[in-house]
Amino acid sequence: MKDELDMIPHVGNGSLYYALTKDCGYLKVVGWGSFDKCNSLRLFYNQLLSSGIRRLIVDLQECTYMDSTFLGTLAGIHIKFNQIMGELKIVNVSKKNLDSIATLGLDKIFKILMQWDNAPFADHIAPFDRHSLRKEDTPLTMLEAHELLIHLDPRNKTKFQDLVDYLKEEVGKSASKEDVQ
DSSP: OOOGGGGSTTTTOEEEEEEEOSSOEEEEEEEEEOGGGHHHHHHHHHHHHHTTOOEEEEEEEEEEEEOHHHHHHHHHHHHHHHHTTOEEEEESOOHHHHHHHHHTTGGGTSEEESOOOOHHHHTTOEEOOOOOOOGGGHHHHHHHHHHHHHHHOTTHHHHHHHHHHHHHHHHHHHHHHHHHO
16 A cells, blocks of 8 residues: 555655764755655754754755745744754755745745755764654644744745635644544
């Protein structure tokens, strides 16, 4: 039986890789950075915090696309790092990915380096286990990411308000089903 994510074109066609030093986490996005990677992003952030690490470098050199949920989740992690005096850097950003970031107004909050040498991490990169979103968690994850995008840049309201309204309904239906059970 096919994994549900494999049935959605391009989703699942990306991978996350990581490396750690004593004071920095490194996350490399290969292929698509999409909503199905958001659980892994959050898990990695939490692992960094529990290890006392307050710096994260996200390498987009091999990232071919990022959806708004993935970017909204990254923005949420960036905000959390700022609250604890940590740092998130986005590095090796292609013009296409910079355009995606800028379109959502995130270029104003992210620290972006167009080129960066990943040599300190190159020999220590390992695949990050895939921690996919469960189907029932997807609407809430998408809702949180898109509400944050609207909050960060009011221009995003026209892009995402219909989606946010729909996702609120879906989350409400899921909550009602859980209350019944």
